[in-house]
Amino acid sequence: xxxxxxxxxxxxxERRVEGFGEVVQGYTEQEALFEASRCLQCKxxxxxxxxxxxIDIKRFISQIKEKDYRAAYFTLKExxxxxxxxxxxxxxEYQCRKAxxxxxxxxxxxxxQAINIHLLERFAGDYGRDNGLSLSVQDAGNPAKPRVAVVxxxxxxxxxxxELARKGFRVDVFESLHKTGGVLRYGxxxxxxxxxxLDSEIDYLKGIGVNFVTNFLVGKTASLxxxxxxxxxRVFLGVGAGVPSFLGIKGESxxxxxxxxxxxxxxxxxxxxxxxxxxxxxxTGRHVLVIGGGNTAIDAARVALRMQKINGIPLxxxxxxxxxxxxxxxxxxEIEHASQEGVKFEFLSQPREFNGDGRGFVKKLVCLKAxxxxxxxxxxxxxxxxxxSEFELDCDLCVIAVxxxxxxxxxxxxxxLKTDSNLDLIVDPDSMETSLKGVYAGGxxxxxxxxxxxxxxxxxxxxxxxxxNS
Amino acid sequence: xxxxxxxxxxxxxxxxxxxxxxxxxxISKTAKAGQxxxxxxxxxxxxxxxxxxxxxxxxxxxxxxxxxxxxxxRILGSLSPGDNLHALLGPLGHxxxxxxxxxVILVGGxxxxxxxxxxxxxxxxxGNHVTSILGFRNKExxxxxxxxxxxxxxxxxxxxxxxxxxxxFTVDRLKKLLDEGKYDLIYAVGPVPMMKxxxxxxxxxxxxxxxxxxxxxxxxxxxxxxxxxxxxxxxxFSCVDGPDFDAxxxxxxxxxxxxxxxxxxxxxACKLFREGKG
Numbered sequence: 001x002x003x004x005x006x007x008x009x010x011x012x013x014e015r016r017v018e019g020f021g022e023v024v025q026g027y028t029e030q031e032a033l034f035e036a037s038r039c040l041q042c043k044x045x046x047x048x049x050x051x052x053x054x055i056d057i058k059r060f061i062s063q064i065k066e067k068d069y070r071a072a073y074f075t076l077k078e079x080x081x082x083x084x085x086x087x088x089x090x091x092x093e094y095q096c097r098k099a100x101x102x103x104x105x106x107x108x109x110x111x112x113q114a115i116n117i118h119l120l121e122r123f124a125g126d127y128g129r130d131n132g133l134s135l136s137v138q139d140a141g142n143p144a145k146p147r148v149a150v151v152x153x154x155x156x157x158x159x160x161x162x163e164l165a166r167k168g169f170r171v172d173v174f175e176s177l178h179k180t181g182g183v184l185r186y187g188x189x190x191x192x193x194x195x196x197x198l199d200s201e202i203d204y205l206k207g208i209g210v211n212f213v214t215n216f217l218v219g220k221t222a223s224l225x226x227x228x229x230x231x232x233x234r235v236f237l238g239v240g241a242g243v244p245s246f247l248g249i250k251g252e253s254x255x256x257x258x259x260x261x262x263x264x265x266x267x268x269x270x271x272x273x274x275x276x277x278x279x280x281x282x283x284t285g286r287h288v289l290v291i292g293g294g295n296t297a298i299d300a301a302r303v304a305l306r307m308q309k310i311n312g313i314p315l316x317x318x319x320x321x322x323x324x325x326x327x328x329x330x331x332x333x334e335i336e337h338a339s340q341e342g343v344k345f346e347f348l349s350q351p352r353e354f355n356g357d358g359r360g361f362v363k364k365l366v367c368l369k370a371x372x373x374x375x376x377x378x379x380x381x382x383x384x385x386x387x388x389s390e391f392e393l394d395c396d397l398c399v400i401a402v403x404x405x406x407x408x409x410x411x412x413x414x415x416x417l418k419t420d421s422n423l424d425l426i427v428d429p430d431s432m433e434t435s436l437k438g439v440y441a442g443g444x445x446x447x448x449x450x451x452x453x454x455x456x457x458x459x460x461x462x463x464x465x466x467x468x469n470s
Numbered sequence: 471x472x473x474x475x476x477x478x479x480x481x482x483x484x485x486x487x488x489x490x491x492x493x494x495x496x497i498s499k500t501a502k503a504g505q506x507x508x509x510x511x512x513x514x515x516x517x518x519x520x521x522x523x524x525x526x527x528x529x530x531x532x533x534x535x536x537x538x539x540x541x542x543x544r545i546l547g548s549l550s551p552g553d554n555l556h557a558l559l560g561p562l563g564h565x566x567x568x569x570x571x572x573x574v575i576l577v578g579g580x581x582x583x584x585x586x587x588x589x590x591x592x593x594x595x596x597g598n599h600v601t602s603i604l605g606f607r608n609k610e611x612x613x614x615x616x617x618x619x620x621x622x623x624x625x626x627x628x629x630x631x632x633x634x635x636x637x638x639f640t641v642d643r644l645k646k647l648l649d650e651g652k653y654d655l656i657y658a659v660g661p662v663p664m665m666k667x668x669x670x671x672x673x674x675x676x677x678x679x680x681x682x683x684x685x686x687x688x689x690x691x692x693x694x695x696x697x698x699x700x701x702x703x704x705x706x707f708s709c710v711d712g713p714d715f716d717a718x719x720x721x722x723x724x725x726x727x728x729x730x731x732x733x734x735x736x737x738x739a740c741k742l743f744r745e746g747k748g
Binding site: 176220248252 | 471496497500510514515516517541542556557558559560561562688689691692693694695696698699700705710721723724726727728730731732735736738739742
């Protein structure tokens with residue numbers, strides 16, 4: 001009891017930066033069995049309450065312990081369509097693992113001792129994928145059931161489509177990009193979520209009858225109203241929070257200042273790291289700064305670092321953050337990985353302006369030193385800039401990763417959809433139905449920036465409401 | 471996404487300008503003047519924005535006209551009827567605001583002549599008096615004169631070297647017109663220096679001037695911010711806030727710089743493409 005947790009094998013840091021291969025290797029069967037055996041099987045498990053979709057964690061871990069991996073997979077699938085994805089990208093240290101009884105009380109995130117629930121989830125998820133397990137479809141493509149249009153093929157859209165298809169609904173998913181997956185594809189780099197994992201989960205949906213329509217922007221190519229007139233009787237909006245925020249400081253539009261979405265999409269979606277074989281370019285900096293403290297900031301820094309390595313440039317990538325490491329919203333594991341790989345951190349630094357090189361390219365970032373003041377609405381201590389503390393950082397490429405907002409294209413084209421002060425959609429919290437009858441929503445377009453699993457939780461709720469009201 | 475027809479409008483060693491029609495029934499139904507599409511010529515291709523020059527809902531076709539400049543436009547120019555694009559998304563951006571202004575001047579520089587065509591038609595249909603000023607480097611590069619005559623009340627053609635029409639730049643003719651008469655709106659599309667000069671001139675005459683900006687894009691749906699431009703000191707995304715903007719507010723230097731960010735890569739890719747073909 002209470003033995004040391006099994007750390008998964010990882011690619012050595014110096015090898016990782018040479019490419020985009022997956023960093024964390026999954027558990028072997030022996031490792032999974034050992035880790036599962038550490039679970040205390042609490043009488044009243046808190047872990048499931050920490051899970052946004054309420055996976056029966058205790059049960060699936062005990063099934064792993066009994067070597068019934070098939071059962072473990074189906075236990076996961078009851079609540080989570082994509083265990084192989086969530087096992088890789090969930091910030092479990094803030095969710096199930098933080099709630100684990102082995103986490104020290106009052107801790108901001110999970111203790112090392114907590115059960116590695118995410119790795120066990122990944123193990124069982126990959127077992128299911130590798131063995132072609134899938135849930136049965138009831139009543140496939142039943143023409144008596146309403147046709148459903150799902151808008152957006154990110155985590156929320158995929159989840160909703162999967163839930164509905166399993167119940168025999170005919171579902172078409174509309175995606176504006178040329179590839180499906182949304183933020184899972186353009187945002188999360190393959191060293192965290194290999195493309196074959198994502199592709200296989202999407203192929204699974206195709207296998208149970210979900211139809212994907214790419215290159216179709218609802219709100220432009222056709223309106224929401226058009227969808228109804230084409231015979232869809234229910235619509236789920238999972239369009240995400242796709243619009244990058246900027247800092248609003250001088251010099252922000254100098255060349256080589258990227259939004260995190262642009263930088264990551266060029267590489268993750270368009271394969272710019274393989275230019276010129278792929279035609280989309282991206283620049284590589286000698287002195288790269290990434291501004292922000294979330295997972296996307298970390299992702300961007302690790303991509304920038306790999307670009308430096310691939311191009312034979314000495315590694316120099318720094319994350320600039322207004323607070324300290326403790327307040328960073330990023331996953332602890334990602335922070336650790338980034339720093340192993342060579343990403344440096346400039347904490348308590350508040351960007352003030354960019355200076356150019358006279359040819360329109362960024363050259364320096366001027367910052368102010370900050371100190372931590374009183375906690376703000378997020379509960380984290382607020383950074384307060386110190387007057388007269390200006391300092392400069394060399395910077396010939398900068399990525400701004402300070403948050404995302406809701407995309408307004410569909411909302412602008414559909415005035416009947418009610419939004420809140422953040423321009424997120426207002427929904428009925430029980431059914432996820434919007435102000436338009438038959439139109440449901442979930443994911444970041446409702447809750448603002450959240451996690452993959454939170455988006456899936458909302459999508460699932462919406463799917464249930466659609467199923468129950470049909 | 472299938473190429474239905476193709477015509478090489480200019481095929482000189484100095485420049486190639488190509489017109490293609492694509493089978494795109496969805497887009498052809500909703501496209502309005504001033505909107506654009508994002509195309510990917512092939513699977514490993516880039517996403518680039520191109521103005522929708524014409525849309526025929528009955529035939530389900532849209533028409534694009536482009537000068538072969540970068541790699542993507544070269545690949546597009548090498549396609550034949552029957553070929554398929556890898557991706558085509560649209561119609562994107564806000565449509566040009568079409569209403570009865572009165573007397574409207576449209577200025578098109580180079581392939582910009584193609585981009586003002588749908589606006590000329592729409593403005594004319596709305597009952598405006600339309601004057602089109604077209605500028606080209608030389609006689610060989612003159613395109614769409616006939617088509618624009620059909621949708622304008624008056625057309626002026628200029629070439630930089632005087633080999634066709636009047637010798638001079640579009641702003642020269644614009645100045646003459648503004649000196650001689652009263653106009654209510656100017657709409658300009660072309661190279662950044664041309665749009666900038668049109669804007670500087672029209673400000674002296676205090677005439678509202680709209681430009682359609684050609685910023686670089688990736689998704690074209692407001693997701694990446696690659697196409698951001700500063701207008702009256704505020705950051706705007708060309709793809710979702712534009713592509714039309716009030717010319718008086720545009721930071722032209724920034725736009726010109728940002729459009730050159732990938733020039734070295736573009737040159738390299740084009741060289742490889744030529745070698746691959748040769």
